[in-house]
Each structure stands twice: as structure tokens, then as C-alpha cells.
Amino acid sequence: MNRFFADTSVMAWRNLRRTLRLPEMVVFATIQPVMFVVLFRYVFGGAIDTGSTSYVNFLMAGIFVQTVAFGSFGTALGLVDDLQRGVVDRFRSLPMNHGAVVLGRIINDISINLISIIVMVIVGVIVGFRPTGSPLELLLGFGILVLVSFSFSWIGATIGLSLRTVEAVNSGGFLWMFPLTFVSSAFVPVDSMPGWLQGFAEYQPFTRMVDAVRALSLNQPAADHVIASVLWCLAIIAVFLPISMRQFRRAALRA
């Protein structure tokens, strides 16, 4: 177990150092959600009816959760890059804990997500976002985002280790995120969608996560959403952690 922590910290250190040397990755990861904030706040926002809640207050939770979900793309890219360069082969030949290779990468991606979220909060406040939750609620909301980031990263890891080439990940590794993030409560109220779509939008995990963060940031009843989000995250981890580790072990098989 000690070995696992030691290896994980070395791998996290390695990835964070890489990130610091390629700051443009972080900048791009942050610019995109900033554009979403501006686009939705000023272009689409006026046409979207969110009742008594101002649109920008409604929007920001969706942006936060979308940002961390898209962050899992970085996990996929980072791992497939290591795979293609033969770095994964070398790690696999070392007497180290192999789970640490993936976890070290995920810790890096969560760190990037945290930076993005802080930038998002600042941008949000500039364009009129006024969270009303208590400090404890806001902290819990932050915690939910970290958990979402962590669980989605295992999906990213599975994708990266399964697709095996940077090109494949670049062209297809993020497609699944579009229906998940847009057919949800992230940008519009679900009840504005046609009935047949509402069924999916209402019950899919992304909506619950957005609802949890939204309720916590706006001082609304949040308990159900929080519990549902945590359960969804645990379920995602339970499925994708073992699959990604299996893909890691098999990584050399078809290469």
C-alpha cells in the first residue's frame, strides 16, 4: 500500500510537471468554457426561460460540470500519448504499482479542472453570477465537482487505453460527451424539451450532477440531487476503474 502511494505521488509529480511545462494545455482547457459562458449568457440566454432564477445563475452549474466532464478528455489523451510513445511499456516493465500510472494522470487532470473552475467562478461573477448558497453548501458543491472529475476521468482513461492512438482519441474520444452534456439540465430546463427526450434528460447522471451543484450554489433543496450524484459517481468508478485497469494490462497485446 505504501508502494502504491509512493508510486502514485511520483506519477502525479511527473504529470503535473509536464502540465506546468505545457501551460497552453491549461489555457485552452479554460478558454473553451469561458467561451461557453459568454456564448450562453449573452447569445442564447435571452431566449431561454429559467423562471425566477436568472439565466446566468442557472447556467454556471452546467458550465462547471461540463468543464470537469470535458477534462476527462485530457486523461484519455495523456494516457494514449504515453501508450504510443512506449512509455506505458516501460512502466509496465518496472516493479511499480501499475494503477499508479493511471491515478497519477487523473490527479493531474483533477488539478487542471480545479484551476479551470476557479477561473470559471471569476468569469461567472464578472458576467453576473451571484451564488447564494452558504459557504458549507458551496464547499460541498466544490466537492461534488471533484468527485465528478475523478469519476469521469476513469471513463477518459478507459477510452484512451482502448483506442490506442492519439488520432483516434482526438477524433472520437469526446463524442459521447455531447449528448450527455447537452441533453441535460446544464443549459436549458429539461421541461422545455419534447416529452420523448425529457425521459433521458431527466434521469441521466449528468443532469443529477448539474442539479446538485446548482441547488447547492443557489441555496435550494439539494439533498436528493447530492445523494443521486454521489451514487452515480460511485457507479461510474465501479464500472470504469476495473475496465481501464484491464485495458492497461492488455495495452501491449495488440500494439
Place this chain on the structure above:
Amino acid sequence: MEHSRAELAVRARGVEMAFGETRALRGIDLDVPTGTVLGLLGPNGAGKTTAVRVLSTLLRPTAGEVEVAGIDVLREPAKVRERIGLIGQAAAVDEMLTGLENLTMFGRLHGMRKAAAKGRARELLTRFDLDDAADRIAKEYSGGMRRRLDIAAGIVVRPSVLFLDEPTTGLDPSSRLAVWEIVRELVADGTTVLLTTQYLDEADQLANDIVVIDHGTVIAHGTSDELKGQVGGGRVTITVEHAAQLDLLTGVVRAVAGAEPVVTAGELRVTAPFEGGARHLPELVRAIDDAGITLAGLELRPPTLDDVFVHLTGRSTEDADQEQGA
């Protein structure tokens, strides 16, 4: 191959590896006595890399037994990983980390403490003449420097067995010599080395024993001299001016040399074993002249490992590569 098990750093028996329908290895036996260098030779796609991956615990073979440093690779891969170093075809160092950071990281992943890992990293940088580049990121290194860093990363904990997969492919001649020197030093320190190569002179230079594989099976093994002995005396290589005369030349050479020549049509070249040596050369030249063939060149030379390869596979190494690339 009469070594007791205890003297063998690598012992493989009947190793098979299938990827779906493709049988990359079809029953390979290997013995590498401790402290020696085995050269695994073969064209691209022969199964060299697959063999190295199996021996270094990355791939679980479909069948067979493998022991490395006396440990069963299938039963205790984790223990084997403590005793080996693997240097793959791609220089698998982190391009965005400096030389010092890379080596320190690999030391730590071997379980060394930070200070010890850093000390060892400094030592290796000095030994591999990378002191000046210690604090530069590996991305800025030349191919030869990156390869040296890569090898250094593979020997951070002084492995008992080192696997080198085509260590000099793509390197310039002076970097190649530097890598050869490093391998010789490691062997002098007691490390057992298994290296794959497409360069026959590399195997000739470094290896005590050579195993030639093709299509996933061992087609020959022995020392360089033993293998050359198998192809007999000298070789005669003849080139012609006109492609149209190639068939005629082949017939003449077959008749005089008494052996089946190998024709490399693209280079208008015919090569054949020539047991008789220089004394019989005039006879060959006369026969060629009588047939009205215009010679472009003629050479008589001792056999090389290339000849061994042609003799064993019926193809030259270049042909085998092209076949793979097609």
C-alpha cells in the same frame, strides 16, 4: 547449449504467442548464459519484439515456459521486474522532463528514496556523458543523447538481465558506436544482455551467441563463426550491366559454382557460395566471358552474417524488410 539451469539468465522453452489468428511466435527456445550477450536476429515482423515482450513480462505467452534470472516469468512477473531492464524500440523517456528528472523518476519507481534516486541519476548522467544536458528537457536532446538517456533509465537499479530491442535503429554511426560501448561496459560489469537487431554487423560485434528467427521460429543458433561456417567457404557476388543478361548469368554461376545462386534483380546482382576460392575464379570469369555477358563487377569475399541470413531464409535482410513494409 549445454548449460545447467542455474547458469542461465534467460531460459525459454516452447514459447508460443498468438494474437487472434496471427501466430507471432511458434515455439521458441532460448538459452542465455549469465554474463553473456545473445543477439536475436531477424527481419521486421519475424517476432523479435514479441519475444522481448514475453521475456520482459509485458506479454503473457499463449504457451511455453520462461525463466528470467532464475524466476518463473509467468508465476512471478513482479519479482522478475525487479531484476530486469527493458529498453524498447522507441526511446521511452518523458520528453517534457529533464534528463535528471527522468532518471530520478525511474529510480523512485524502482522504490529508491528521493536522495538516493537523485544521486544515482547524477552518476548515470556522468557515465553516459549527459552532464551538460542534465537540466534540459529530453525533447531538446539529439537522437543519440535520447538513446543514451533511455539506456540509462533501463539500468537505474543495475538489472541482472537487460533487454534491448533494436537499440541502434535510426542512430547515426557515432551514436551507434557509443551504444555498443555502453553495452560492452554493462556486460563487463556482469549484466546479461539480450538484444534484438536487424543489423548483422551489430550482432557480429556484440553477441556471444546469435539466434536467428523468422516467421516466429528459431531457424538457426550458434556463434557468429559457427553460423558463418554453415554457409561454407567464400561467396562470389557478380553484377551485370544489362538486366536481360541476369538469367544467363544465373545459369553460368549455377554451373560453375555448383550451387543455387541468390538473385537480387533490382540491383542486377547474383550471389553464390564459391567453395573453390580464388584458384577457381579464372574459370568463372572465362565462363561468363564465353557466354557474352558484360560484367559490371565481381567480388570474392568470406561469408558474412548477411550470407547466413540469405542461406537460412532465402531472402536478404533488405528483401525481408520490404516484404514487411509492403
